[in-house]
Amino acid sequence: xxxxxxxxxxxxxxxxxxxxxxxxxxxxxxxxxxxxxxxxxxxxxxxxxxxxxxxxxxxxxxxxxxxxxxxxxxxxxxxxxxxxxxxxxxxxxxxxxxxxxxxxxxxxxxxxx
Amino acid sequence: xxxxxxxxxxxxxxxxxxxxxxxxxxxxxxxxxxxxxxxxxxxxxxxxxxxxxxxxxxxxxxxxxxxxxxxxxxxxxxxxxxxxxxxxxxxxxxxxxxxxxxxxxxxxxxxxxx
Numbered sequence: 001x002x003x004x005x006x007x008x009x010x011x012x013x014x015x016x017x018x019x020x021x022x023x024x025x026x027x028x029x030x031x032x033x034x035x036x037x038x039x040x041x042x043x044x045x046x047x048x049x050x051x052x053x054x055x056x057x058x059x060x061x062x063x064x065x066x067x068x069x070x071x072x073x074x075x076x077x078x079x080x081x082x083x084x085x086x087x088x089x090x091x092x093x094x095x096x097x098x099x100x101x102x103x104x105x106x107x108x109x110x111x112x113x
Numbered sequence: 114x115x116x117x118x119x120x121x122x123x124x125x126x127x128x129x130x131x132x133x134x135x136x137x138x139x140x141x142x143x144x145x146x147x148x149x150x151x152x153x154x155x156x157x158x159x160x161x162x163x164x165x166x167x168x169x170x171x172x173x174x175x176x177x178x179x180x181x182x183x184x185x186x187x188x189x190x191x192x193x194x195x196x197x198x199x200x201x202x203x204x205x206x207x208x209x210x211x212x213x214x215x216x217x218x219x220x221x222x223x224x225x226x227x
Contacts, residue, residue: 004156031213043157043202043217056214090156094213098206101147102215104156 002027004105006091012111018079021108025072025093031055032074033102034066037088046089049074050096081112116140117205119218126225132190134221136203139184143205147215148177148188150199157202161188165208193225 005024013019025032033048033056045058049068066076072093078085088107094100118137126132134148144165149157163170163177163186170177176189190197203218 006156033213033215035215035217042219043204043215045214045216048213050213058214088154092156092215096213098213101159101162103159104149106156107154109154 004091004093004103006089006105006108008108009106010109010111012113013081014113015081015083017081018077019081019110020075020077021089021091021110023074023076023091023093023105025074025091026103029093029095029103030072031094031096031100031102032068032072033092033094034074034076035090035092035104036060037090037107038086043090046076078110083112086110086112114139115219116143117203117216117218119201119203119221121221122219123222123224126193126223128195128225128227129192132188132193132197132223132225134188134190134201134203134223136186136188136218137184138186138205140205140207140216141184142207143216144208145206146177146179146186147204147206148175149202149204150197151202151220152199160201190223193223195225195227198223198225 034046048056068074090107091105094102147162148160151157200220204215
């Protein structure tokens, strides 16, 4: 069965621009969450969606937003990009998000210049 | 406030020997723990998990031990193989409304030498 798929894998953006990242979860998984990995802060939780509703949110500014579609696919958006937003953005999916194994995609590498 | 801690940033083990990676947590609401293996520029790969109702879980060469009173868990890899060289992350989720959120440790880089 196909794993979590993220697109694009690599992208370069300029400060002030916005970016949209896409994630297709494992078939049958309804919970999709997003994480940011940076060398200084490690892996940090951004938000989680279940049945098109944001169920949990991490401590990130409002420039970071997301949504989930009826087919469980998800997108995250970062507006007004800052240099510090350069990171590996990871999408993860699980069946329900509670006590289930959470599987990660390969990630989207964002570089802000 | 680092709720999940991996105090050893790196570990070097000879091929064939046992690798023991440790993780400590502070949040008593954590009740589900996972270990992930990660290569650079790739997503974490799930290895093994354990629920707080257990104190041990085995899957092939990987065994996770949970000591709830000490708020400590460990991952044992036996025997260690060169392909095990990677960064290992411990992660935890809570039984409250944030159960879908994983809190990660800072990782331990394991190097398995020949």
